[in-house]
Amino acid sequence: MLHPLITRLSRQILDGKPLSEEQGNLLAELENGHTTELLFAANAITRAMGHRPFTCSITNAKSGTCSQDCRFCAQSGHYNTGSPTHPLLPLQELIDRGLAMHEAGACCYSLVTSGLMLSSDEIDRIAACIEALKSRTSLQLSASLGLLNQDYAHRLTQAGLTRYHHNLETARSHFPSICTTHSYDEDIATIRLAKEHGLRICSGGILGLGESWAQRVELAATLAELDVDTVPLNFLSPIAGTPLQDSPLLSVHDALKSVALFRFMLPKANITIAGGRERVLGDYQSWLPLAGANGMMIGNYLTTRGRDLDADLKMLEQGTWI
Ligand code: SF4
Secondary structure, X not given: OOOHHHHHHHHHHHOOOOOOHHHHHHHHOOOHHHHHHHHHHHHHHHHXXXXXXXXXXEEEEEEOOEOOOOOOOOOEOOOOOOOOOEOOOOHHHHHHHHHHHHHHOOOEEEEEEOOOEOOHHHHHHHHHHHHHHHHHOOOEEEEEOEOXXXXXXXXXXXXXXXXXXXXXXXXXXXXXXXXXXXXXXXHXXXXXXXXXXXXXXXXXXXXXXXXXXXXXXXXXXXXXXXXXXXXXXXXXXXXXXXXXXXXXXXXXXXXXHHHHHHHHHOOOOEEEEOOOHHXXXXXXXXXXXXXXXXXXXXXXXXXXXXXXXHHHHHHHHXXXXX
16 A cells, blocks of 8 residues: 555646645655655556656767866866776767667667867767768667757757757756856756757756755756656766765665656656666666666766676566566
């Protein structure tokens, strides 16, 4: 039997009425003994909304030496992390990586670059890659290129880009503790601009940055208000050399409960799990669908290795994924 609050709020969602931030906080405040019920209910919402399992993949198209000081990030030029650095990869290599992920079974391929914003020449190269992959694969093409302006958004959509990824990383109220070199409003402006150009939005964050439960709900409420299509959730895997290197890992309980809360707050969005799932969840990764996730990133992440691709694909085939 479900806790009456979980039953009531699940019904509200299935009746088409989104939760308020206040209601999300009530769920977050439930005692741990009710977490399994929360997970079951989140899974029921995922199925009722008709979400299908999907996979996505990224390539680190440009790595490191970033001018920004995001305190979790191996690629920030402010910290000495020993993370690989390279300029934007040559066009053919970007294309070949996309073809390889298509071959491996990914549905979506995203080109990800470090830095606040690309140069005009770099946008040209990304656009050429998108055009080439669009003509040769059925991949949904996404990009995560930092801040956008009108001109960049126009050129990318003309090339065939259909999705734009731009994480908010954390709640507005926690952001100043995580990044001081650009503002939350700049990130929101880029998401709004991408939407204006008809791009589907992939935006989420990293859990385990020292945020409170209320701040997790706050981030979810902001993403719901922005009406994003897909929410990638990462779990902090602390990187040596960054200011957050000694942060504790999220517990399995907190990670799964967080995913369930995002499912309650964003019933219509795809929720995909990206970095940190192996380290934080270990053998409990197959619980992610139970918690309301319907997607996962396969292959490697930006600066950390993902789980063995065959193991991930086997998990999907075995039906643990919903
Ligand atoms: S998260 Fe992005 S903007 Fe922030 S330091 Fe890393 S690469 Fe730069």
